[in-house]
Amino acid sequence: VTAKVKPAEEVIDGSLAADPRARAWRLLFERHASLFARLEAEMRAEQDLSLTWYDVLLHLSEAPRNRLRMNELAEAVVISKSGLTGIVDRMESAGLVAREPVAGDRRAVQVSLTPAGQERFETASQVHRRGIREHFSDRLDEADGEMLMAILKKLAPAS
Amino acid sequence: VTAKVKPAEEVIDGSLAADPRARAWRLLFERHASLFARLEAEMRAEQDLSLTWYDVLLHLSEAPRNRLRMNELAEAVVISKSGLTGIVDRMESAGLVAREPVAGDRRAVQVSLTPAGQERFETASQVHRRGIREHFSDRLDEADGEMLMAILKKLAPAS
């Protein structure tokens, strides 16, 4: 598993840094990138997991019998089906998940959380929550949180 | 050049969706992902450029003689040097940039914007600005912009 830290920055504006609302956009990007990089770095350092792997564990741990079909899992994690095939390959090698046949349908494959995966997720989730608290929640007061939510909601992808 | 749309979503919380400030964090991620995906999709559809390629063009177009060394460019775009090598390879094939030797130092390579790259950037930058206006700026009023900036500033990566 690799280690990575990738701020997005620049990509954002286009030297239109003059307009105040455009600057807000840029700031949004920078903060997001820095937060994401930090959470990912911590997760890797302490649990040797990428956030994608963590997300897979998260969704499996919330699923009915800790099992999901490739299809469902791909949708939950928001990744292409073929991309997921590779991820699951490696996570299976790492002993975190297992592939199993599905009773009624011989086309389908179920991915299940192994005990090791279960356990790894539990500690990982504490790392993640702590990260969010430290780098985000703790820096905002109640009012900030409310305002931020309200503003972000206006940016709904609806269009 | 490929087409891609990748919301990050989920990855963010960890079923801690209860806490209001944690939800703000999640929303920040979702909005960022959706905005980024949209800008990238539009740039690809209308100019056949990824935002990374756009960013390369942007930095070259702002550089002194429209030239930067690989080193400097890699830093500006926030990408690894070796990653940039590949990007420049493909952008060179596409005729957008060119590699040139550097006068004083035979180790170094300069990347320059070709006329085609110049031209492509100019239209691309209009696409980009329009996207930011449409999907972001236009949805917020002055006060929102100010508030958002103020809140985001509290999340400074300083630590």
Place this chain on the structure above:
DNA sequence: TAAGATTGACTTGTCAATCTTT
């Protein structure tokens, strides 16, 4: 024919090792 999943070709990114020039 459709659905479920995998494979193959490709872009993009990382790091460690390498090569050339200072």
Place this chain on the structure above:
DNA sequence: AAAGATTGACAAGTCAATCTTA
């Protein structure tokens, strides 16, 4: 030795094509 860049081996993502089962 150190700096500038490239190379090679991987991980992660995309899409289009393929294979098997329904």
